[in-house]
Amino acid sequence: MNGGDLALARARAVLLGPAGLDDAAISRALGHLAGGGADLADLYFETTSLRTWRLEGGRVTNGGFSMRQGVGARAAHGGHVSFAHSADMREGALQDTVRAVRALARDGDTAAHQQGIALNRQADGHELYPIIDAVAVDDATAWIALLERIDQLARAHDPRIVRIDANVRAQDTTVLVANADGLLAGDVRPMTILAVMVVAETDGRRARGQAGLGRRAGLDGFDAASVETMVAAAVRMALQNLDAIPAPVGEMPVVLGPGYPGVLFHEAVGHGLEGDHHRKHLSAFDGKVGERIAAPGVTVIDDGGIAGRLGSLGIDDEGTAPDRTILVEDGVLTGLMQDRLNAGLMNARSTGNGRRQSYAHLPMPRMTNTFLANGQTDPADIIASIDRGIYATEFDGGQVDIVTGRFNFTTIEAWLVEKGKLVAPVRGATLIGVGHEALRHISMVGNDLAFDTGMATCGKQGQTLSVSVGQPTVRIDRMMVGGQTG
Amino acid sequence: MSELLTHSETDLRDAAALAVDLAVRSGAKARASVHHEGFAKIAVRNGDVETAERSGSQGLGITVFHEGRQGSASTAGFDRTAIERVVREAMLIAGHVQPDPDADLPPADSLAFSGPAPELYADSPRSPDVLLDAAQAMDRATSEIVASDNRLRAGETVAVATEGLWALATSDGFCRSIQRSNDARWAVMLAQDADGSTSAFCQSQERRVDALLPPALLTRNAADRARQALGARTIPSRRCPVLFDPRTASTLVGELAGALTGRAQYRKMSFLPDPIGRSVAAPHLDLLEDPFEPLGLASGGFDSEGIAGSPRAILRQGVVEGLFLSTFSGRKLGLASTGNADGFYNLRLTSSAASGDWQAMLEMLGTGLVVTEFQGGKTDPASGNWTQAVKGLWVEGGRVVHAVTDVTLASNMPAMLTGIRAVGRDVERQGAIRTGSILIDDMQVGGKA
Numbered sequence: 001m002n003g004g005d006l007a008l009a010r011a012r013a014v015l016l017g018p019a020g021l022d023d024a025a026i027s028r029a030l031g032h033l034a035g036g037g038a039d040l041a042d043l044y045f046e047t048t049s050l051r052t053w054r055l056e057g058g059r060v061t062n063g064g065f066s067m068r069q070g071v072g073a074r075a076a077h078g079g080h081v082s083f084a085h086s087a088d089m090r091e092g093a094l095q096d097t098v099r100a101v102r103a104l105a106r107d108g109d110t111a112a113h114q115q116g117i118a119l120n121r122q123a124d125g126h127e128l129y130p131i132i133d134a135v136a137v138d139d140a141t142a143w144i145a146l147l148e149r150i151d152q153l154a155r156a157h158d159p160r161i162v163r164i165d166a167n168v169r170a171q172d173t174t175v176l177v178a179n180a181d182g183l184l185a186g187d188v189r190p191m192t193i194l195a196v197m198v199v200a201e202t203d204g205r206r207a208r209g210q211a212g213l214g215r216r217a218g219l220d221g222f223d224a225a226s227v228e229t230m231v232a233a234a235v236r237m238a239l240q241n242l243d244a245i246p247a248p249v250g251e252m253p254v255v256l257g258p259g260y261p262g263v264l265f266h267e268a269v270g271h272g273l274e275g276d277h278h279r280k281h282l283s284a285f286d287g288k289v290g291e292r293i294a295a296p297g298v299t300v301i302d303d304g305g306i307a308g309r310l311g312s313l314g315i316d317d318e319g320t321a322p323d324r325t326i327l328v329e330d331g332v333l334t335g336l337m338q339d340r341l342n343a344g345l346m347n348a349r350s351t352g353n354g355r356r357q358s359y360a361h362l363p364m365p366r367m368t369n370t371f372l373a374n375g376q377t378d379p380a381d382i383i384a385s386i387d388r389g390i391y392a393t394e395f396d397g398g399q400v401d402i403v404t405g406r407f408n409f410t411t412i413e414a415w416l417v418e419k420g421k422l423v424a425p426v427r428g429a430t431l432i433g434v435g436h437e438a439l440r441h442i443s444m445v446g447n448d449l450a451f452d453t454g455m456a457t458c459g460k461q462g463q464t465l466s467v468s469v470g471q472p473t474v475r476i477d478r479m480m481v482g483g484q485t486g
Numbered sequence: 487m488s489e490l491l492t493h494s495e496t497d498l499r500d501a502a503a504l505a506v507d508l509a510v511r512s513g514a515k516a517r518a519s520v521h522h523e524g525f526a527k528i529a530v531r532n533g534d535v536e537t538a539e540r541s542g543s544q545g546l547g548i549t550v551f552h553e554g555r556q557g558s559a560s561t562a563g564f565d566r567t568a569i570e571r572v573v574r575e576a577m578l579i580a581g582h583v584q585p586d587p588d589a590d591l592p593p594a595d596s597l598a599f600s601g602p603a604p605e606l607y608a609d610s611p612r613s614p615d616v617l618l619d620a621a622q623a624m625d626r627a628t629s630e631i632v633a634s635d636n637r638l639r640a641g642e643t644v645a646v647a648t649e650g651l652w653a654l655a656t657s658d659g660f661c662r663s664i665q666r667s668n669d670a671r672w673a674v675m676l677a678q679d680a681d682g683s684t685s686a687f688c689q690s691q692e693r694r695v696d697a698l699l700p701p702a703l704l705t706r707n708a709a710d711r712a713r714q715a716l717g718a719r720t721i722p723s724r725r726c727p728v729l730f731d732p733r734t735a736s737t738l739v740g741e742l743a744g745a746l747t748g749r750a751q752y753r754k755m756s757f758l759p760d761p762i763g764r765s766v767a768a769p770h771l772d773l774l775e776d777p778f779e780p781l782g783l784a785s786g787g788f789d790s791e792g793i794a795g796s797p798r799a800i801l802r803q804g805v806v807e808g809l810f811l812s813t814f815s816g817r818k819l820g821l822a823s824t825g826n827a828d829g830f831y832n833l834r835l836t837s838s839a840a841s842g843d844w845q846a847m848l849e850m851l852g853t854g855l856v857v858t859e860f861q862g863g864k865t866d867p868a869s870g871n872w873t874q875a876v877k878g879l880w881v882e883g884g885r886v887v888h889a890v891t892d893v894t895l896a897s898n899m900p901a902m903l904t905g906i907r908a909v910g911r912d913v914e915r916q917g918a919i920r921t922g923s924i925l926i927d928d929m930q931v932g933g934k935a
């Protein structure tokens with residue numbers, strides 16, 4: 001159980017208590033913040049602790065710990081947003097921060113006080129992730145032993161593995177959101193990410209493999225079988241890439257495997273359906289809600305409420321519980337993802353997609369867990385359908401240009417396919433396309449929906465967040481593959 | 487006087503010294519650094535303020551060395567309670583990890599206890615009001631341009647100011663601090679015609695306000711780039727020479743420098759293994775590093791270990807003469823630190839080959855692709871495999887024929903570096919890097935069949 005009174009109690013203990021703040025102080029600060037006739041005003045208190053252990057050259061010789069905390073204060077008048085933040089949360093500093101926002105807002109008499117805002121705590125909890133202490137130093141010995149085990153596992157796989165780096169990053173974030181509508185809500189967000197990178201070398205050729213596991217859990221979220229699968233994936237990628245041939249160049253059919261390649265829908269569809277880009281009429285999908293943009297059978301969903309996934313949130317960073325937003329339903333564009341600011345200006349409601357990197361950043365509409373829903377085709381039949389093309393199973397991120405809808409991503413594990421058979425692994429190649437065109441060229445959707453392993457992150461306007469992406473195997477009839485051989 | 491800072495250099499030095507003192511009292515050697523920034527930003531579009539932001543940030547980081555083991559911890563507060571906590575955490579970590587003979591403070595005699603510290607701060611007005619005026623001036627300039635060309639639409643114009651302080655103390659008695667400033671302006675322009683939409687931006691970044699590009703020039707550059715990208719289309723897949731404009735060329739120089747960092751070298755994550763004394767680039771190329779350029783964006787009198795860099799050649803006639811080393815990565819490679827614990831200082835790529843201005847470079851390109859923007863892609867650090875989605879211009883006989891989009895470029899970094907034919911005199915500075923446009927003789931372009 002998390003959220004609700006449990007999370008609020010924790011937030012009060014770790015955020016408000018040490019700063020000497022109570023509900024009355026927050027109520028007063030909100031009253032002042034909203035005093036200039038703001039349409040929206042909120043305070044976001046956050047504390048984050050991070051612990052890392054790092055293995056290089058067979059030994060864990062390095063570790064780190066960091067902690068940060070602070071409060072962000074925001075007031076919006078129409079589309080004009082004023083924002084200030086402070087690492088000092090004591091009442092005097094909080095008042096200074098609120099005054100800075102009022103001065104930036106230029107809303108007239110900055111001394112004007114409104115009465116304190118009456119706060120109603122949000123009592124409903126959630127079961128998406130537990131309240132735990134993921135950074136507990138008591139786990140140090142076990143984490144170090146796990147990293148050493150990863151090193152032994154990788155070395156035992158193949159003598160061509162010449163370098164292994166592995167690390168774990170455990171993070172605890174506790175947030176408290178209060179706004180001028182009287183909302184008071186808390187959430188406790190644990191997150192642990194285990195990553196391994198290996199280098200294989202033979203005959204002067206070198207190749208890299210990588211894999212990782214991310215969980216909204218502590219040490220007990222990393223069972224032996226999952227860790228072994230992760231190490232095997234990194235080793236397999238490096239060894240395959242040692243023998244990789246140059247990728248072909250040109251337009252050809254592409255099959256994207258299940259899991260992380262769903263980043264296609266995050267980039268090609270998701271970003272173009274964030275409310276801010278629509279309010280400013282910047283998106284290539286502007287004005288297309290209700291239109292068919294993909295073949296029947298293509299359904300894309302953003303769902304912040306899937307237990308355990310890294311994009312899931314009990315409440316978003318504005319205190320709204322996340323929706324399951326159907327972005328594309330059977331090929332028709334149906335929904336946008338909204339935060340409070342953009343929803344308010346577009347006469348819509350927040351879908352619980354208001355997220356921010358930290359108290360020092362402004363919230364924006366951001367994705368949570370975004371995926372293509374299952375189809376009905378056997379994935380083996382999809383590969384068998386290719387006469388000559390590419391089968392890609394792992395990518396190293398991706399980008400999209402919101403204005404034009406042009407996206408790209410780069411393979412780190414892919415094969416050349418001829419006559420329905422995998423011929424040889426190919427070197428990293430950049431695949432490019434335009435969102436609405438690629439969607440129309442989806443001709444087969446597999447029945448093997450899977451999500452990424454918990455390593456997906458999303459960057460937007462300089463803010464990085466954990467998300468999740470997923471898809472079943474899909475065939476795209478025409479896509480530009482940027483290899484080295486004509 | 488600073489309008490953005492709320493702590494003094496003395497406050498920061500005291501906090502760093504306290505952290506080191508607490509660690510020493512626990513029996514360790516230690517290094518602590520403390521930073522504090524004040525920040526203001528105003529974004530304007532179509533006459534309206536979209537966001538106004540003002541903030542302060544701070545942090546203290548400590549690394550302790552105890553019985554051959556190290557531990558690091560950091561905090562966003564530097565009151566005594568927070569400092570005591572992070573020292574305790576760093577000591578706890580050092581108590582858990584394995585010993586590493588390469589993890590230790592640098593020799594005390596290598597520290598820059600005194601010595602030149604380049605100017606990194608210029609006193610300029612940086613209040614939100616000043617930034618509002620600057621952003622509005624750019625927005626007005628944008629409006630004038632948009633009024634004269636119905637293909638253009640205004641994007642946001644942004645003015646940002648940062649002032650910062652940084653202090654470093656070590657248990658060898660080192661304690662120095664610096665003040666720095668940074669001013670940035672940028673403008674986004676949208677363009678649209680019957681074929682579609684595009685956006686472009688132009689940015690200016692300096693350590694003093696009066697060195698920034700004036701609003702009219704900045705917005706005109708953004709408009710020129712947006713117009714130039716209209717009508718973009720793909721080209722057939724082919725091999726051809728490629729000219730990287732100065733903006734994209736600086737990315738290539740950054741990748742070359744990244745492969746020469748100590749960390750990339752000892753982790754075998756460099757496409758230039760064992761590079762010292764080896765020819766890795768065309769023989770007409772020199773790459774020079776200068777830590778001491780006054781108000782340089784990547785200048786510094788010492789790194790975060792307290793060691794000074796030096797003006798030097800990284801590449802001379804295509805041969806690697808130097809790496810970018812910290813004490814730790816240097817020891818892993820059996821070498822001394824070069825004072826580059828925080829990466830490279832100001833870099834300048836020069837060439838002794840035939841060169842010229844932008845127009846001359848287009849003529850040297852003849853028929854081929856100009857790259858004006860990387861849209862995404864990757865360089866594999868281990869193999870050097872290089873792949874990018876790019877935007878640019880198609881050039882025939884030295885003349886621009888049309889804008890290009892929906893193409894990829896692929897090669898590998900070692901081949902690209904030896905394939906550099908010329909570096910233009912159209913030098914621009916992007917952050918730490920100064921370079922002109924870079925002409926590479928032959929690359930694979932991927933486009934329509």
